[in-house]
Amino acid sequence: MDHFMHPRNVGEIPDADGIGKVGNPTCGDIMAMYIKVKDNVIVDCKFKTFGCGAAIATSSMTTELVKGKTLEQALEISKKTVAEALDGLPPQKMHCSNLxxxxxxxxxxxYKCKKDGWSCPFSKEGTIPMAGKK
Structure with missing residues (x-):
């Protein structure tokens, strides 16, 4: 409840190194995550979320979990990690931790696509259309 009532790291990083945007067509939640990376470590992370309290809380918690982690460590963060850090979520809200x-x-x-000059499967801002759709 604390991360819903007092979300951390709300907003954008204007010169973000990576931006990920996802949405769930079933519930209408939309999340954008912004990261700043230095020497393979996430030094800052912010979010903007349009959605329910669980969507806001999971976004906030994720930004807290990821700061100071290497990219490899950050990729290990899962819906279970986020839900456990919030002391659990109701089953009908687990999709928020997924998002x-x-x-x-x-x-x-x-970030990796930009850094390595890859052909990125996402739009210029890392959008995954309809992520979380089952």
Whole structure:
């Protein structure tokens, strides 16, 4: 409840190294995750979320979990990691933790595409259309 009532790291990083945007067509939640990377470590992470309290809380918690982690460590963050860090989520809200992890992973993928000059399967901002759709 604390991360819903007092979300951390809300906003954008204007010069973000990676941006991941995801959405769930069933519930209408939309998340954008912004990361700043230095020497393979995520030094800053912010989010903007349009959605329910669980979507806001999972986004906020994800930004807290990821700061100071290497990219490889950050990729290990899963919906279970996020839900456990919030002391659990109701089953009908678990998709929110999925979206938060998906947004983070999309931001990391976007960063890697930009850094390595890959042909990125995402749009210029790391968007994954309809992520989380079952």
């Amino acid at each position: 938060a992890a998906d947004a983070l992973h999309a931001a990391i993928d976007h």
